[in-house]
Amino acid sequence: MSGASENRAIVRSSLTTAVTILENISGFVILIMMLLTFIDVIGRYLFHSPIFGGTEIISALLALAIFSGLGVINARDDHITVELFEAPIKRLMTPLVYEITIQLFSVFCMGLIALVLFEHAWESYTLNKLTVVLEMPLYYVTASIAVFAVISVVSQIAGVAFKILNVRKSAVGQPR
Numbered sequence: 001m002s003g004a005s006e007n008r009a010i011v012r013s014s015l016t017t018a019v020t021i022l023e024n025i026s027g028f029v030i031l032i033m034m035l036l037t038f039i040d041v042i043g044r045y046l047f048h049s050p051i052f053g054g055t056e057i058i059s060a061l062l063a064l065a066i067f068s069g070l071g072v073i074n075a076r077d078d079h080i081t082v083e084l085f086e087a088p089i090k091r092l093m094t095p096l097v098y099e100i101t102i103q104l105f106s107v108f109c110m111g112l113i114a115l116v117l118f119e120h121a122w123e124s125y126t127l128n129k130l131t132v133v134l135e136m137p138l139y140y141v142t143a144s145i146a147v148f149a150v151i152s153v154v155s156q157i158a159g160v161a162f163k164i165l166n167v168r169k170s171a172v173g174q175p176r
Contacts, residue, residue: 036061056133107156
């Protein structure tokens with residue numbers, strides 16, 4: 001195996017493993033959120049006794065589900081897109097430069113989100129902020145979300161690297 005194909009195989013296997021782990025985490029978090037919501041509704045309407053802090057727990061789980069699922073979406077490049085300015089910008093660049101520019105901008109934006117989330121987690125930690133109902137430290141949730149955001153950035157970078165390696169592979173294999 002050549003060095004480039006070994007790199008491609010390493011990136012592909014790492015990305016596949018990361019995506020599988022993130023899919024399982026997302027699925028588990030959504031399952032817990034679903035069960036908790038079901039039990040909370042049954043308790044609320046049948047027994048007039050909802051789960052204490054249920055809404056707060058579900059909110060935290062929703063944020064975890066979103067950011068753990070975002071890593072999967074970023075790795076697969078399955079974003080919902082709005083193509084308002086795509087045609088004029090595409091005319092200015094080659095398809096490869098356009099794709100790389102879009103991907104790098106996406107990595108930058110996701111990195112910025114991760115940075116802001118870590119700042120929020122640090123602020124929650126230093127100020128000892130607590131959740132409203134359960135009064136647990138808020139940084140548990142915010143730091144977890146920030147970690148998933150970083151994993152999302154890494155999976156996005158791996159996805160971009162894999163895309164570039166595939167483009168280089170197909171460019172090398174084509175006759176000139």
